[in-house]
Amino acid sequence: xxxxxxxxxxxxxxxxxxxxxxxxxEHALALQTIITAITDAxxxxxxxxxxxxxxxxxxxxxxxAAELGIPELRYSNMxxxxxxxxxxxxxxxxxxxxxxxxxxxxxxxxxxxxxQYMRFGHAAELMVNSAANAAEPPPVTFSQANTMMLAAxxxxxxxxMLTGAAAFALPFRRHMHKxxxxxxxxxxxxxxxxxxxxxxxxxxxxxxxxxxxxxxxSRMIADPFRLFDCCMENDGACAVxxxxxxxxxxxxxxxxxxxxxxxxxxxxAPKGYSFGxxxxxxxxxxIYATGxxxxxxxxxxxxxxxxxxxxxxAQIYDHFTGSVLMQLEDFGFCKxxxxxxxxxxxxxxxxxxxxxxxxxxxxxSEAYMHGLNHVLEGARSLWGESCNPVKDAKACLxxxxxxxxxxxxxxxxx
Amino acid sequence: xxxxxxxxxxxxxPAPIVxxxxxxxxxxxxxxxxxxxxxxxxxxxxxxxxPICSECHGNSFEMTELSGKGTLYTYTAVYQPIAxxxxxxxxxxxxELDVSGTSCANSVRLMTNMVDCEESELQIGKPxxxxxxxxxxxxxxxxFRFC
Ligand SMILES: [Zn+2]
Numbered sequence: 001x002x003x004x005x006x007x008x009x010x011x012x013x014x015x016x017x018x019x020x021x022x023x024x025x026e027h028a029l030a031l032q033t034i035i036t037a038i039t040d041a042x043x044x045x046x047x048x049x050x051x052x053x054x055x056x057x058x059x060x061x062x063x064x065a066a067e068l069g070i071p072e073l074r075y076s077n078m079x080x081x082x083x084x085x086x087x088x089x090x091x092x093x094x095x096x097x098x099x100x101x102x103x104x105x106x107x108x109x110x111x112x113x114x115x116q117y118m119r120f121g122h123a124a125e126l127m128v129n130s131a132a133n134a135a136e137p138p139p140v141t142f143s144q145a146n147t148m149m150l151a152a153x154x155x156x157x158x159x160x161m162l163t164g165a166a167a168f169a170l171p172f173r174r175h176m177h178k179x180x181x182x183x184x185x186x187x188x189x190x191x192x193x194x195x196x197x198x199x200x201x202x203x204x205x206x207x208x209x210x211x212x213x214x215x216x217x218s219r220m221i222a223d224p225f226r227l228f229d230c231c232m233e234n235d236g237a238c239a240v241x242x243x244x245x246x247x248x249x250x251x252x253x254x255x256x257x258x259x260x261x262x263x264x265x266x267x268x269a270p271k272g273y274s275f276g277x278x279x280x281x282x283x284x285x286x287i288y289a290t291g292x293x294x295x296x297x298x299x300x301x302x303x304x305x306x307x308x309x310x311x312x313x314a315q316i317y318d319h320f321t322g323s324v325l326m327q328l329e330d331f332g333f334c335k336x337x338x339x340x341x342x343x344x345x346x347x348x349x350x351x352x353x354x355x356x357x358x359x360x361x362x363x364x365s366e367a368y369m370h371g372l373n374h375v376l377e378g379a380r381s382l383w384g385e386s387c388n389p390v391k392d393a394k395a396c397l398x399x400x401x402x403x404x405x406x407x408x409x410x411x412x413x414x
Numbered sequence: 415x416x417x418x419x420x421x422x423x424x425x426x427x428p429a430p431i432v433x434x435x436x437x438x439x440x441x442x443x444x445x446x447x448x449x450x451x452x453x454x455x456x457x458x459x460x461x462x463x464x465p466i467c468s469e470c471h472g473n474s475f476e477m478t479e480l481s482g483k484g485t486l487y488t489y490t491a492v493y494q495p496i497a498x499x500x501x502x503x504x505x506x507x508x509x510e511l512d513v514s515g516t517s518c519a520n521s522v523r524l525m526t527n528m529v530d531c532e533e534s535e536l537q538i539g540k541p542x543x544x545x546x547x548x549x550x551x552x553x554x555x556x557x558f559r560f561c
Contacts, residue, residue: 121494140425140550142440145433154431155462156525158555159506160496162428166506169490177488177538223491223503223533272468281487281508281523282461288488 005095005262006248007411009041009241010376015204015367019115021235029237030059030111031067037239042251043105050075050106052094054086055370059111075103081267081405082149082275084319084363087371088400089407092265094242104243110372111237119233121163152279164319165222165230167278168403172322173224175289179337183224185344186321187215190228190364192348193318197361200387204232205365229321231363238369238376257383258413263395264304268296269405276404290336291326291402301332304410308332312393313381314355315374318362323402328355331397331408350388359388371400375409382413422529422547422557423504426497429553436462438477443554446546450513450522452478459518461511478518482544484511484558487523491533503533509542509558530559 013029013036014021021029038045048070051061061076075097079086087110094106114120145151153161161167175181194210197203210228218227242262243251252259270287274280277292287294301307308331316331318324325339333355334342350356360366360377367373378398380386399408430440439462442449451463455472466473487510491503505528513521528536529545542558549555 140429141552142430142432142437145431150431151433151436152462154428155436157428158430158553159525159527160423160427160492160504161506161525162496163494165494166490166492170488170506170508173490174488174538220491220493220503222493222506225490279525281525 002244002246003099003101004245005098005242006245007240007260007262007379008243008248008251009037009039009043010239010379011036011040012202012238012373012376013236015202015234015236015369017204018119018233018235021113021115026111026113026116026237027059029113030064030109033111033237033239034064034068034107034109037107037241041241042254043241045069046071047105048107049073050094050097050103052077052090052097052106052108053110054079054081054090055083055110057110058117059109075106083404084317084370084401085404085406086400087317087375087407088265088398088409089267090372091240091242091262091375091409092267092407095262095265098242098244104247106242107239108242108372108375109237109239110370112369113235114233115235121165121230121233149275152275156279161278163222165225168320168323169222169225171277171289171403172320172326175322175326176224178289179340181325181340183216183226184212185325185340186224186229187212188343189318189321189324189348190215193358193362194365196350196359196388197365200360200366203361203366204234205361225320225322228364231319231368234367234369236367236369238373240372240375240379260379260382261412261414263306263410263412264300265407265409266296266300266303267405267407268299270295273405278404289326291323291330292404293327293330293399293402293406293408296406296408297331300408300410306395306410310395311355311397313359313390313396314357315359315362315378315381315396315398316357317371317374317399317401318358318364319401321364324357327399327402330402331399350390356388356390359386359390374398378409378411382411420545420547422527423555424497424499425549427549428496429549435465439463440553442477442479443556444552446554448480448482448511448544448556449477450480450511450518451475452516452518457517457519459513459520459522461522461524478516480516481512481514483561484509484542486528486536486538486540486542488538489528489536491536505529505531505533505536507558524556527557528559529557535560
């Protein structure tokens with residue numbers, strides 16, 4: 001099929017700890033990174049006719065298109081889904097645009113400088129500060145929600161539910177109760193990804209090693225999640241270029257790269273999920289102690305006519321270590337409840353593991369770009385351009401967040 | 415509002431943000447009544463209240479008062495402060511609420527806090543009961559303690 005969608009270029013800015021990118025705005029970084037990615041593909045900015053993003057990226061497509069001087073914007077899309085669940089869905093939207101002929105070249109981008117706006121882990125800190133600065137404490141009373149998200153969060157915030165660490169600790173605590181998974185399993189995930197990052201010059205944590213003992217003695221954030229179970233808060237941007245097989249053929253040849261086909265993509269949420277673990281205490285019991293992606297995973301394998309054992313390398317969304325463990329089960333790499341044993345086997349290591357995972361270091365150790373950097377690494381791992389190469393890798397799974405509505409991709413090299 | 419002097423959380427904790435549908439639930443809380451929104455057509459119970467029943471799509475409801483008893487479903491001990499002068503860690507929990515003696519067709523869970531306990535006492539499956547905290551004359555919050 002000559003319009004089948006392929007990834008033909010990737011680009012990113014420097015990734016830093018939050019607050020370290022001060023000489024350029026998040027907005028300018030979005031533009032620069034799109035130009036980097038389109039250049040990597042061997043295309044020109046004037047070839048772009050579609051833009052897609054997610055997670056309420058502040059840099060809206062219509063303005064970005066105008067500033068880039070794109071001759072005609074033919075497709076512009078923002079995933080209607082919260083946060084990191086939407087990364088693969090944005091790629092999926094680009095895929096649909098290209099395959100249905102709405103656009104020829106779609107760039108998916110995410111620019112996120114938490115230092116320039118709000119740090120995700122510190123919503124609570126802002127609230128404490130605003131209360132401290134009030135001249136006189138206001139009486140405790142109701143306020144009116146003006147969005148559905150605020151109504152849903154406003155129901156749980158009085159109980160202190162404000163951060164991802166607390167939201168995703170709840171289902172993982174129940175997973176520990178049901179299946180006996182442990183904090184040490186989580187530590188092994190953090191250590192495996194850090195070792196990958198130590199070989200990746202793009203990684204924020206390239207120069208910092210991590211041992212299991214350091215993980216086990218790091219401070220508690222939201223039990224069972226310790227500091228090193230939580231993703232970083234970063235500044236940076238990244239972008240991916242999607243186009244048709246027909247165009248990808250010539251571009252890949254010019255770059256001496258294999259073609260990376262988007263074999264299948266899915267997005268979704270279980271029944272009644274809303275904002276998942278953040279707001280929903282009533283997720284069905286058989287889904288509660290999971291990553292919430294089981295149904296979506298089954299659809300993905302079926303659509304691609306592939307199975308977990310076909311996968312050579314995986315990029316699994318890692319806002320928290322526990323979400324990786326549960327997603328390994330969701331996607332069928334092991335049985336439900338056996339994620340801990342799978343991790344104990346050393347599976348995740350690029351150094352001889354059966355399922356090299358997050359070969360860039362992921363959100364825990366490369367950068368937190370809401371998981372779009374996982375898509376970049378997915379393409380690189382199939383081009384043989386990863387810092388942690390997996391020999392002859394032909395198929396890669398990329399997932400977005402667990403515990404909220406999410407999405408996933410299957411990539412294949414040929 | 416029932417007078418209550420026990421306080422576990424400071425006033426600087428986030429207050430409820432409500433819409434047309436959730437306000438009645440919080441108004442019942444202010445009277446120290448723990449309720450579920452029950453569909454009068456199929457008896458499906460839901461918290462928080464919503465515009466329609468997710469099972470039969472009916473829009474006729476009653477706020478059914480529950481016993482305030484339940485069991486601990488899951489929990490986390492949070493070590494980051496949410497409010498000024500807050501005791502750490504504090505415990506966010508999900509409690510499976512007992513609906514026996516009501517017409518509710520299903521049990522329903524609530525996100526809440528465990529209070530009056532040590533972290534080492536938190537154990538999934540243990541029985542709990544509601545403990546009301548009056549934040550003001552308008553707002554009371556249902557926390558839970560072990561029975
Ligand atoms: Zn009903």
